[in-house]
Amino acid sequence: MENHPDPLQRLEEIRTKALAEAQTVQGEAELSQWRVVHLGRSSPLMQIFSQLPQFPKEMRPAIGQRANQIKQSLEAALVELNQTLKEAALRHSLEADRLDITLPGRRPAPGRLHPSTQILREITRIFAEMGFQVYNSPDVETDEYNFELLNMPAYHPARDMWDTFYTTKPGVILRTHTSPGQVRVMRERSPEPIRVILPGMCYRYEPVSARSEMQFNQVEGLAVGRHITFGDLKGTLTDFARRMFGKDVRIRLRPSYFPFTEPSAELDIECFVCGGVGCPVCKGSGWLEILGCGMVHPVVLQNGGYDPEVYSGYAFGMGPERTAMLRYRIEDIRYFWENDVRFLEQF
Numbered sequence: 001m002e003n004h005p006d007p008l009q010r011l012e013e014i015r016t017k018a019l020a021e022a023q024t025v026q027g028e029a030e031l032s033q034w035r036v037v038h039l040g041r042s043s044p045l046m047q048i049f050s051q052l053p054q055f056p057k058e059m060r061p062a063i064g065q066r067a068n069q070i071k072q073s074l075e076a077a078l079v080e081l082n083q084t085l086k087e088a089a090l091r092h093s094l095e096a097d098r099l100d101i102t103l104p105g106r107r108p109a110p111g112r113l114h115p116s117t118q119i120l121r122e123i124t125r126i127f128a129e130m131g132f133q134v135y136n137s138p139d140v141e142t143d144e145y146n147f148e149l150l151n152m153p154a155y156h157p158a159r160d161m162w163d164t165f166y167t168t169k170p171g172v173i174l175r176t177h178t179s180p181g182q183v184r185v186m187r188e189r190s191p192e193p194i195r196v197i198l199p200g201m202c203y204r205y206e207p208v209s210a211r212s213e214m215q216f217n218q219v220e221g222l223a224v225g226r227h228i229t230f231g232d233l234k235g236t237l238t239d240f241a242r243r244m245f246g247k248d249v250r251i252r253l254r255p256s257y258f259p260f261t262e263p264s265a266e267l268d269i270e271c272f273v274c275g276g277v278g279c280p281v282c283k284g285s286g287w288l289e290i291l292g293c294g295m296v297h298p299v300v301l302q303n304g305g306y307d308p309e310v311y312s313g314y315a316f317g318m319g320p321e322r323t324a325m326l327r328y329r330i331e332d333i334r335y336f337w338e339n340d341v342r343f344l345e346q347f
Contacts, residue, residue: 007048007055007063014044015070022077031081038074045071115347116217116336119324120199123219126243127197130236132221135196137181139203143171145180149303150260158259163205174203178220179260182296182315186224186304193225194313199320210332217320222296224306224313230263230295233314237267237293245269245327250276252287261294261315269326288326291318 018038025031037043048067055063113121124134152158162176181198198220206212223232234253241251250270258264268289271282278284293316298308306313321336328347335343 007059008066011045011048011063011066011070014038014048015073018045018074019077022081025081025085028085031078031085034081035078039071039078045074112344112347114336114344115324115328116321118347119320119327120217120219122244123318123320123323124197124199126240127221130195130239132195132197132223135181135185135198137175137178137184137198137200139175139201140167141173141175141180143173145183146173146175146177149183149300150179151297151299151303152259156259165203165205175200176204177202178218178317179315181220182222182260182300183304185222186301186306190305191311193223195223195225197221208334210334213321213333213337215337216333219318219320221293221316222313223315224296224301224304224311226311228312228314230314233293233295233316236314237291237316241267241269241290244323245272253293256292256294258292258294260297260300262297264292264294267291267293267316272326290323290326291316293317 018034021034021038025034038045040046045067048063052060052064052067128134146164147156147159148154164176165174167173178198178200181200185194185196185198200218200220201215202218203215204212206214208214221236223236238251241249249272252268253265254268256264256266266289268287270276271279271286271288274282274286276286278286282288293314296313296315301308301311301313321333324330324336325333
């Protein structure tokens with residue numbers, strides 16, 4: 001401090017120089033440099049604070065008070081400079097990048113229902129017009145409802161028809177089909193007549209391919225009452241096929257096997273691409289499979305609380321994604337879950 005015996009005079013010089021240089025600042029980079037030079041740890045002003053104990057005791061209060069005043073004035077100048085530079089940058093941006101606000105904006109893309117949701121709603125609407133109610137059953141099921149009560153005890157080889165997702169809790173699985181809902185609704189409504197559909201997501205531990213997915217929607221149908229026949233089943237499904245695929249569509253029932261229905265069948269519709277002649281879509285057969293069906297097995301009726309000697313019923317199950325694939329000629333089921341906007345916008 002020998003070159004500047006008067007610290008108060010030195011503080012005034014620091015203040016004058018800092019404010020003078022502030023007038024020449026242009027841009028954020030120069031402002032940042034100005035802050036470091038005049039308010040940083042190594043700045044002359046901060047050095048005054050660090051050297052305060054070296055001054056005579058009687059001068060320290062005045063020096064400290066004046067140093068704090070100058071520091072506050074420089075900080076205020078920093079804030080003002082920063083605001084001024086921001087306003088200047090905004091003005092420059094508005095002048096350089098003019099916008100014509102009279103031009104119309106881009107129309108926002110409207111949302112739409114997923115194709116799986118659309119086909120599910122149409123299936124629901126068709127069966128609602130036939131008098132079917134919607135019944136929702138849980139995605140997480142027990143082994144008892146998913147297999148045993150559907151006539152598939154632990155040793156039954158038919159269990160191999162479904163590759164199952166098991167949980168860490170014994171006996172708890174992700175349902176492989178919507179058929180467990182049959183027993184649930186029967187136990188809730190026995191002995192009343194039933195006419196319901198059970199839509200929902202199913203899960204199977206299968207390789208993903210163009211024709212199969214690990215998760216998929218399914219719609220189960222169930223009717224239970226007195227004197228229900230296989231003819232009632234055929235009539236219901238014929239009406240559904242004509243409403244879904246066209247009034248002139250031809251159908252056929254092929255014998256099949258399901259452990260929870262007897263007799264069982266597969267429902268085919270005439271290929272609407274080739275008119276039954278044979279093409280790659282129907283693999284040359286002229287027919288397209290759309291669902292499985294049959295008369296409810298007496299064991300399942302009994303497990304649901306109905307006397308099979310008095311009551312009978314039919315059941316069917318279909319995949320809405322497969323129905324959509326047939327109807328719209330979609331070649332790969334994976335398109336439904338890839339969330340590709342180019343695919344979804346077509347529906």
